[in-house]
Amino acid sequence: MTAAVGQNGVRRSPTMRDVAEAAGVSPTTVSFVINDRAGVGIPDATRSRVWTAVKQLDYRPNATARHLRTRRSQTIGFVTNGLVDAPFAADLILGAQDAAWAREHLLAIATTDGDPRAEEAAMETLLSRRVDGIIFATSSHRVVTPPAGLRNLPAVLLNCVCADRSLPSVALDDVEDGRRATEVLLRKGHRRIGLIEVVRPGAQPTGSGRLEGYRQALGAFYARFDESLVHRGDGSAADGYHVVRELMRRPQPPTAIICGTDEIAMGVYDALRELRLVIPRDVAVLAFDGRGAIATSLRPALSTMALPFADMGRWAAGYLTDHLDHPMPLPAVQQTIASPFVERASV
Amino acid sequence: MTAAVGQNGVRRSPTMRDVAEAAGVSPTTVSFVINDRAGVGIPDATRSRVWTAVKQLDYRPNATARHLRTRRSQTIGFVTNGLVDAPFAADLILGAQDAAWAREHLLAIATTDGDPRAEEAAMETLLSRRVDGIIFATSSHRVVTPPAGLRNLPAVLLNCVCADRSLPSVALDDVEDGRRATEVLLRKGHRRIGLIEVVRPGAQPTGSGRLEGYRQALGAFYARFDESLVHRGDGSAADGYHVVRELMRRPQPPTAIICGTDEIAMGVYDALRELRLVIPRDVAVLAFDGRGAIATSLRPALSTMALPFADMGRWAAGYLTDHLDHPMPLPAVQQTIASPFVERASV
DNA sequence: AGGGTTTAGTCATTCGATTTAGTGGCACCG
């Protein structure tokens, strides 16, 4: 409890030297004891003298000084463009944070709103802080040209890949997701399945990847692919609503619908309700979603493919911390994580 | 581009000394130029020599060394229990991150799942890193007994207050929110207004605060307070659904309903639809919500009181950075931020 | 020319740890 007092009388946090004096040993010994350094024999009597002094002074090693000496900041940078637009993007951060914290690393987050100049500034700040590695994340799955600085230190791409696949990355397995979502419905006997996907500039892989998986699944079940059942929109509820009204007016309407987002599903539910169609009896609905909030609040509860954003974040931080000592071109693993199917009541 | 080379041939990032040699000046001068130190006269010729060397060597000051010397880590700690349960809690972080970043501070996030031992460990880690200040946040508005460590350095409570109000804090203005939500409906002529609030152990202030505001508003408009129109539940859609079915069966059903969460509103919409009641013609609906995702996806779009979590986070980080140099008991401002009304189509 | 002031810097110390190289003392061995 007794903090050391400087010559000006100001309370100063105790240093290793203070502990050393209190324990009657040298600072070196204190360092050895505190870090439990292997290969140096220090008798238990001395160790406990040191620990007693540590407790008594309420000593806490100064991480900054340690980082300077060891050239390790125990910090990993997290650069990302716009979290604003994507609600689930927060899960990428939370997952990475979780894994980093478990490995005694801090996550230094830098948000850049996508502007290259801001991105440059963010990299500058992180490099200045001598982060041990960097996670570069995007709010939607896409191909990016990451800042050049990433090649000089351990780095992982999160929710994106680079054109030449030269950096390790972790992303959604869109094709697999699309296939598995479709298979869930095919197994229940559905053969005419609507697909309402998000196609925004810059968000290509997800929409088209899932479509590809959708076709593969249909093929595997010898079901006909009908282009007119596929709609590409902006991912909004309004979009889902209008598409379904149009879709169900057809001579041969679909018996199931896959929604690219849970917002789309909300619109789909509204449209089906207005048409007096009962979910899942008349039409089954399946959606991709980030968090369960919407899915569990709909009636009947919405079955979803749960996008594994938190797991992706965890993977990125885990891979990075595991390879901080690896010689520089890191193995460019291209990891994908498929979305688990969460069965509720809409299928 | 030419990085300095150590005696073992390993590429080492350049230091101030390297820059000094390249520019033909002393490290001190480099420091003066880089920090644009006031009061020392250095001619432009020398300055540009230094900057040229900086660019040429791709020099970047080592923040760790600087922090050690200046005893400032330019980092603020963010301690929080469970982000897991509360989706909007992420906005508290994002807001704080935003403000901290703008002021050249890093946010060191420590998640603690509420366990006091984990909380202690989190504090330990942050203090070890010599954070300049700490934000202590909870996922729901409540009264807390914060870790003792908070009294020794600048700290702000976020989304909570301490019993004796001795620490600065920023939180929701529940009473005001409740009053204003009710007034919105009263002004539209509603006099029988249902209130479905969340009452969970530990989340007292919000539910009961809004109820208090609700009563005040009714009083101000000379409307009768009817206890039977108030329901306390768990905040789920199912809760909203069942309450409304029961409520509308009454001889004198409410003409408007206030929902504590947007999930409740989803259940309310479903129940009203089943009862063939049209929103807002037959019944108006108003909810409190974190993000707009659900509100804009409902039909008709849900009018809400938008909970200002990001702003609260921003305020906390802003207040903290503005008071880092303040002598220690910080002015214990108890800031509240009211939720703005976002008019959509349900009222 | 001499004294004072300004200009344009430099030197050496400091922040608080880690780490390399080394040292005094003791036991043991031949």
Add this chain to the structure above:
DNA sequence: CGGTGCCACTAAATCGAATGACTAAACCCT
């Protein structure tokens, strides 16, 4: 009895920047 090895430590250098104390040279004024 001298040498060797081990034990239990310590001294001093180092990480990279910031900074208080100084100083050499130039300039100004009388």
